[in-house]
Amino acid sequence: MQLLTEIRIAGFGGQGVILAAAVIGKAAAIFHGAHAAMTQSFGPEARGGSSSAQVILSTEPILYPYVTQPDVLVVMSQEAYTRFAPGLKPGGILITEQDMVRVDKYPTGVRAFGVPATRLAEELGRKLVLNIVMVGFFGAVTNLLDPDALRKAVADSVPPATQKLNLEAFDKGFTYGDRLLTRLAGNGDHEEALSLESA
């Protein structure tokens, strides 16, 4: 992990944006031996409205817990993409729910990765776990945190009855990301790899 990494996760209410951020924060602060602070938007928003959360991961105690220009942006809705993509740090990582977000032109100097998280979650029988699929994918493509720490954080953050399902969701997202990276390394063409649908 670099000294300070700012992450923003955004989508609409009901997608589990806040939990995804909490899992990443927990993985860093409790299971990875680093520091983390998470903040979230709170407002008169209902299910279906916009939702966003910010996590700061750091090797040092965090002074100012506010994300100004994220290094990593995870977006799960078109609205979230439109609103937050301009704020992504140059050279940062953009992660999209590729069925929910259509990107006409990628911001320059950004490494972009797409995943059909909702579809992968549906394959597991529960659309609800798309956020954990996203966390798995995030873990693979950013390589910021020990995958085992992320996995433990998932297990620790969900109700016991859904633990198995959520861990499957995590693994599915992680594997998808891992294979995408392998493919990218193989053909060296980022844009082309992005357009490849799930194998």
Added chain:
Amino acid sequence: MQKQLTKGNEAIVKAAVLAGCRAFYGYPITPASEIAEAAALYLPQAGGVFLQAESEVAAANMLYGAAAAGVRCMSASSGPGISLMQEGFSYIAGAELPCVVADIMRGGPGLGNIAPEQGDYNQIVKGGGHGNYRTLVLAPDSVQEMADLTTWAFDLADQYRNPVVVLADGYIGQMMEPVEFAPPIAVPRPPEWAVTGTAATRHNLVASIYLEPDLLERHIRKLEAKYRQAEREAARAECRRTEDAEIILVGYGITARVLKAVVEQARSRGLAVGLLRPITLYPFPVAQIRELSRRAKAFVVVEMSTGQLVDDVRLALEGRVPVEFFSRVGGNVPSAEEVLAFLEQKFAASLEPPAGQLEEVLVHG
């Protein structure tokens, strides 16, 4: 205990239960609602009482009753809800009963908004209810402190037999950070002054009424002496890089977190800046501020109000050093960059690049 990633509002409740709190009365309001939500979960689990009152006025009076029974008890609210509770706080302070209240400040006046602000400093620190009383006020700047200061609040409340307010803002309340909670304590037995419905406590009287002026004066003098004692004993502040600081920043809550970043950034630009963060807003850390004024050339107060904390800093300094003031309001949190720009504008004269940086410029030039 292992660290837990916890939301600020939830940390208050967990710490309260671990500190022996067994009664919560409240009414939900953003951005304090998670306190009531967590209390509804954890208080019954611990064998305690959670009660959502019909209004904040009722909640404050339920708190009065529980405190009279000698139970460690608390409530929580924000802005408009706290305003409604102030009558009750005055009665509780007048009757010399301990209780803890969490106030998670939002934007005001009126309905304002639900974003973080610090405009209720005067309301809480100066006592928003009627009469000659004070509440002791603690100001956490992290989720760890939301827990630690809640624990301390219960001890202070018992020690001074007075309401103690944990005053935070919507930002600290909503933020998640790792927290290590203190081990649980055994629930304290009701003190000898409590009214518990037994024969032994039959003659205990809980009241704030003294119809005879001489008796009320004596009572008020007693309260006053208690507050003077707290001023001598309980004031606390965190000092950061103040040893050689010429400019002392002062701020509390989320503002202090911003200022901690400002201190580091200003230092790297050659400004000798330090931070004094009041942890107790009442009693106010007057002695610590005066001590720093012996070396400092200026104080800069930053807060999310149009100027409330700054008055206490000015009173503490008694004109010894100039005081500058920077604020954002309405739910906006000042950014480190804008505070830094303010400092550079005010203190440009003392801004000289340190030797190392100058060399670098020369090499690359």
